[in-house]
Amino acid sequence: MPQPTATAAPDRGSACALFVLEGAEDGPTALGVFTDEELTALDGLSTEQLVPLPWLSENQDLVSAEIAAGVSLRSLIARRLVLPAELLADDWDDLGEDPRRLYAVDPIQGILTLRRSASAVTTLQRIVDVQSHTLVHYDFGEGRMLEEEITHDGFHHFTILPAQAAPDRAMMVIDQDEVAGDDGERRRVRMSEVDQDPALSAVLSDTRALTVLSSVRRDVEPVQYSFYATSDHLLVSLTEEDDGAEDPHLQFVEVARATAADLVREVLLEAGA
Secondary structure (H helix, E strand, O other): OOOOOOOOOOOHHHHHHHHHHHHHHHOOEEEEEEEHHHHHHHHOOOOOOOOOOHHHHHOOOOOOHHHHHHHHHHHHHHOOOEEEHHHHOOOHHHOOOOOOOEEEOHHHHHHHHHHOOOOEEEEEEEEEOOEEEEEEEEEOOOOEEEEEEEOOOOEEEEEEEEHHHHHHHHHHHHOOOOOOOOOOOEEEEEHHHHHHOHHHHHHHOOOOEEEEEEEEEOOOOOEEEEEEEOOOOEEEEEEOOOOOOOOOEEEEEEOOHHHHHHHHHHHHHHHOO
């Protein structure tokens, strides 16, 4: 994590975000790792989290979010990642009405701001058995992205990277075991009839990992694909648009790794355009 620096700009959040984005010029750059509880403390308990919080969800009956966030905030203060305003300001005029109010240091504030200001957000959630692994790319339309990787035990790894590097990193989630074979024929079935297609249901029953890719950007309909990694195939499916909501048609097709990579590249690099 870069060393904290004081920022006296009127809009501190934007200045901190720009500071973080500049790191993408050197290629993928790790920014830091935070737990579910730490992010909740940094964002505030009243702020809705748009990404999974697996550790907090799994342990909600054992520890309240308030207590977990409070303990994490103490740790953040002890590590000097959260400081009182008087230690971040250049002079007393920058302190505002409450000089003892706590603020995240600049690099962390930059991450928090970027998570809330993207023009496009693409999420890949990989599910194996009952565990999930999530990769989120925040795009700002400037050839740079913030990546948030969320492990099944609630650690959030942040990386700033050139947008062109994102598709390859996404493919490491989708086809982690490199099982993709060749491109195959397209199949079209109703959702209720998937199990009634012997060939298709046999392939899907061998699914070792399911990855759901969802992309949302401003003023455009969301995009979603599902990737099924079996022991020796990679399939992708999508729901046909303007179809019956209760029992829509689904399209399934086996794809080669290069074909899947092209699809992911189209979604990621056009999402923030």
